[in-house]
Amino acid sequence: MRAAFLALLLGGCAVTPPPVATPAAAPMVAAVAETDPVDTAADAADDPAIWRNRRNPAASLVIGTDKKAGIHVYDLSGKRLSFTPAARLNNVDLRDVGGRVIAVASDRADEAQAHVALFTLDTVARRLVPMGRFPVGAGEAYGMCLWTRKADKALFGFVVMKDGRIDQVAIDLPPGKPPVVRTVRSMKLGTQSEGCVVDDRTATLYVAEEDVGLWRFDADPAAPTTPTLITKVDGTTLVADAEGLAIALEGRRGGYLIVSSQGDNAYSLYRLPDLSYAGRFRIGGGTIDGTSDTDGIELIAGNFGPRFPHGLMVAQDGDNAPETQNFKLVSWRDVKRALRLR
Template sequence: MRGCDMPFVASRRAMAGALLPALLLSACATAGSPAGAPRPHYPAVDVAAEGETAPVGTAKADAADDPAIWRNAANPAASLVLGTDKKAGLYVYGLDGRVRDFSPAGALNNVDLREVRMADGSTRILVAASDRNDRAVPKIALFWLDGATARLSAQEPIAFLPAGHAPAEAYGFCMGGPRATGEVARAYVVLKDGTVSESRLVERSGRIAAEELRQVKFATQSEGCVVDDATGTLYVAEEDVGIWKVPLAEGTLVASALARVGEADGLVDDVEGLAIARQGSKGWLVVSSQGDNAYALFDLETGKSAGRFRVSGGSLGATSETDGVEVLLGDFGPQFPEGLFVAQDGDNAPLAQNFKLVSWRAIRTALGLR
């Protein structure tokens, strides 16, 4: 799938009072493992989890889904992990795994957060999630997070923003930094039909509004996405196919395939959560290779495989069938001195699903990353 570059074909339609391009992508790759075929189990090094969250409230179900991380620069050990229970709402956890807050907002699937600059000069923590309470009307649910109290601004979302065409189901979600004057961030909602809708988030009298800009359509079901602000690139996981990279420069956009299911890169469908570990000019894309309970890394500069690992061993056990992942480098206190990796655990029996916390230093050392 490498080297398969595809130009976007633009059409035009009225949107938010202006004509904006709707971008459609025709995939040039076929699906991954045939139905019923045994999935491969590629080699990977083992890394033990050093922490875990309390289980989500929905028991005996596939419920925990996607995490996000807020780093407390003033007190790194007081940083927070957010996680969705896609049947019940949104959790806020401390690094000790204990629940700090919960919003019973219902079917929230993927979550992301950004520190945004407001018009009055203040900086606030904006939390947003793909909302699936209405499977025919895609929306983004918004919250404010208070880092000092570890509490969400309200038990219910502060707003619901439109996200893409209807009827469609909001599925994956990620945010990127502002790319134009007047924006606080960019939002990317992955609809279950493979459409990715990009919106600019703007502040209007202290409230956040969305203005849809353009769309890109992948051929089959997609979910995981992440933005690398350093290069202005969106990465999208097409579950049975592989990973696409989409430069976010204005004008004509071209998507190229980074890695394909079943190739030497070691991706086993479904390809699920995506996260970026970046420190200065060096960075890696971290991918949930759900089909063989592993995580694959790709060098963001070269696009080449940088190794694979599994969360296994230790007193907290292994992760399996991981949906969402997140990673953030930096000091998170003595337990996570170089950064934190968080993965949803699809089998935390006999308890409900939860999220495992892993030291980036342990991952980096096991894979020999420099």
């Protein structure tokens, strides 16, 4: 009798585990092209950036890092045009600065001392020309994104350290002299972070804290360093790790913030400027294999020729078996159609 009573008592105290989150539906969008695979095996390809050729959009270029070997330049068919050796480049971004295209990458060659590597993109020869590597601060450089200040066209970079610290650097490019890179402020998130992007229109920095969610900061170096949480990793609309970030600009303040939802091989969208959830999709379902375990992404809206008439998205593919990793090219028009975005 006593045993039966104890069993009944213990059964009544049992705690029901919380329900497991299920990722929200995500329609497939087929890749239009893919790049040549990188030369190194395992986890190597990492982050892309896009240069849009305004005179001939179909002749635009994609650059992509191989974090074990260097950095590649591709055309929009995915053909590798050039390769620049460099040790352990991770994330990359670029901007037009005074008639030159400047690419800046986070440099992890020294895990105790973060660096950035600067390049000029020769758009005629279609190759990257090194300008040097420059120390930033203590730590391992992970993420990298650029911001051009509207008021004076000053160039700034945000270097996201592996531990969540974010160093903002001013990048000065005096004519005929070496670049000058100096840290102007630091910010901090609590845990490992990497992906970042800046909306130049609103001077807003977005950063992905991998297991927590998406944050925003004011990009102005004189602004407070307190972040604002946009959305949490919830296992439904955003599945850890939250990785690469990109922005599709539309008009003065509109468009979409896109994030790699790495945990379920998807991409989540948030509508600008209110950052309301707008849907999610996966890359796959076509003659080109899909993506999985995506780290870096990039997206630029606008005409990129007949195959990408409304914009170009590039996503790193973490599993391109039987070949090594590469990058997939997707039409922004196809994404908007799949999600019924206006």
